[in-house]
Amino acid sequence: MKAVIAVPLVLCLIGAGGYAQEDVERRNLLEQRERLAVRLEELRREREFLLFQKEFYASDSKYLLFDFSSGRCQLKYRNRILKDAPFRVSPNMPAKARSIGVVILTRKREMAGKKTALVFGESFIVQSERKEKSLPAERRLPRVLLSQRDMKSMFYALEEGAKAYIVQ
Amino acid sequence: MRNGEYGVEMLRKKAVGILACSLLALLPLPCFAQESSASITIEDLRAEVAALEQQALSIEEENEGLRHILKEQDDDDIYLVVDTENNRLSMRKGAVVLRTAIVGTGSRQYIQEETGRDWFFESPVGALTVLGKERNPVWIRPDWSYVEENMPIPKEDDPDRIVRGVLGKYALILGNGYKIHGTKYTELLGTHFTHGCISVGDDDLEFIYKTVKIGTRVYIY
Numbered sequence: 001m002k003a004v005i006a007v008p009l010v011l012c013l014i015g016a017g018g019y020a021q022e023d024v025e026r027r028n029l030l031e032q033r034e035r036l037a038v039r040l041e042e043l044r045r046e047r048e049f050l051l052f053q054k055e056f057y058a059s060d061s062k063y064l065l066f067d068f069s070s071g072r073c074q075l076k077y078r079n080r081i082l083k084d085a086p087f088r089v090s091p092n093m094p095a096k097a098r099s100i101g102v103v104i105l106t107r108k109r110e111m112a113g114k115k116t117a118l119v120f121g122e123s124f125i126v127q128s129e130r131k132e133k134s135l136p137a138e139r140r141l142p143r144v145l146l147s148q149r150d151m152k153s154m155f156y157a158l159e160e161g162a163k164a165y166i167v168q
Numbered sequence: 169m170r171n172g173e174y175g176v177e178m179l180r181k182k183a184v185g186i187l188a189c190s191l192l193a194l195l196p197l198p199c200f201a202q203e204s205s206a207s208i209t210i211e212d213l214r215a216e217v218a219a220l221e222q223q224a225l226s227i228e229e230e231n232e233g234l235r236h237i238l239k240e241q242d243d244d245d246i247y248l249v250v251d252t253e254n255n256r257l258s259m260r261k262g263a264v265v266l267r268t269a270i271v272g273t274g275s276r277q278y279i280q281e282e283t284g285r286d287w288f289f290e291s292p293v294g295a296l297t298v299l300g301k302e303r304n305p306v307w308i309r310p311d312w313s314y315v316e317e318n319m320p321i322p323k324e325d326d327p328d329r330i331v332r333g334v335l336g337k338y339a340l341i342l343g344n345g346y347k348i349h350g351t352k353y354t355e356l357l358g359t360h361f362t363h364g365c366i367s368v369g370d371d372d373l374e375f376i377y378k379t380v381k382i383g384t385r386v387y388i389y
Contacts, residue, residue, distance in 0.1 A: 036220040050234035
């Protein structure tokens with residue numbers, strides 16, 4: 001009678017053990033898949049930035065790099081730094097606007113009193129730190145604020161259609 | 169309960185227990201089941217992970233190649249940058265600024281001769297190169313200099329055109345008549361006052377002259 005009970009019990013334990021082992025592997029694989037997905041995203045971003053830099057080695061256009069984490073931007077030409085400047089952001093700058101990648105300078109706006117602005121589509125607007133009235137259409141846009149002197153340099157150095165890359 | 173009935177009942181209970189155990193062994197335990205991955209077989213999951221690993225490896229290799237290309241194109245040379253809006257010159261080596269100087273750049277003024285010839289005094293923008301270096305440079309007065317002062321224009325080889333001492337001790341030749349040179353009008357440094365050349369103060373000019381080589385890149389914007 002004991003044997004009658006023991007055989008299925010052993011079978012039961014072996015079966016459960018088998019499933020437990022498979023489950024551990026499954027869990028590991030799922031974790032690995034998740035890690036790899038994150039890594040792939042990082043690698044793709046890195047590739048995008050490297051390709052962006054490669055493109056500008058041969059280009060005659062100046063471009064900007066924004067690093068939101070350090071609050072600095074660089075004006076570059078053929079991957080050489082022409083100007084390095086600190087900036088602040090307005091409180092309404094959402095995390096979405098800071099997403100890594102390329103943004104295009106869609107409009108250079110110059111108004112009376114040398115009030116200038118660089119509009120990067122719907123992402124953000126670059127302006128001088130001095131208090132300036134905004135156009136109604138631009139009021140809702142988040143702002144990147146540069147010193148007057150840096151703004152002057154950037155404004156005249158860039159043309160509409162110029163690219164900027166958000167590094168972080 | 170009679171003995172016989174008791175024995176049958178015990179046997180029935182044991183049989184149920186054995187059956188339950190056997191079923192447990194055959195069925196996956198609910199606590200082990202993963203909801204999200206239940207539909208994927210372990211083999212498919214292994215294949216998926218292997219494919220992702222391969223993909224990551226492939227992009228890593230691609231990025232390494234791109235980094236290599238970028239590194240090859242990079243040089244560690246010193247270069248000059250002139251910001252004509254703010255009248256500033258900086259000497260850089262990558263991210264390091266070696267020197268900054270307040271300079272004078274093109275006045276952005278326009279003059280016209282009676283004959284119709286005209287000039288716009290603007291510093292050239294773009295990527296230029298130091299084509300030559302001069303000590304004690306001599307200024308050969310161009311025609312616009314006479315037009316500007318309402319003076320008659322002398323012949324091209326007229327010695328009156330040769331002026332010494334106005335360009336400072338050193339000059340870097342950028343081509344098309346443009347130079348980075350010294351100035352007598354140091355009080356005007358920081359403004360747009362030149363005819364297109366970049367004017368620099370004596371100390372800064374000496375440092376720049378002694379540091380840059382022929383072939384140094386000059387970026388004017």
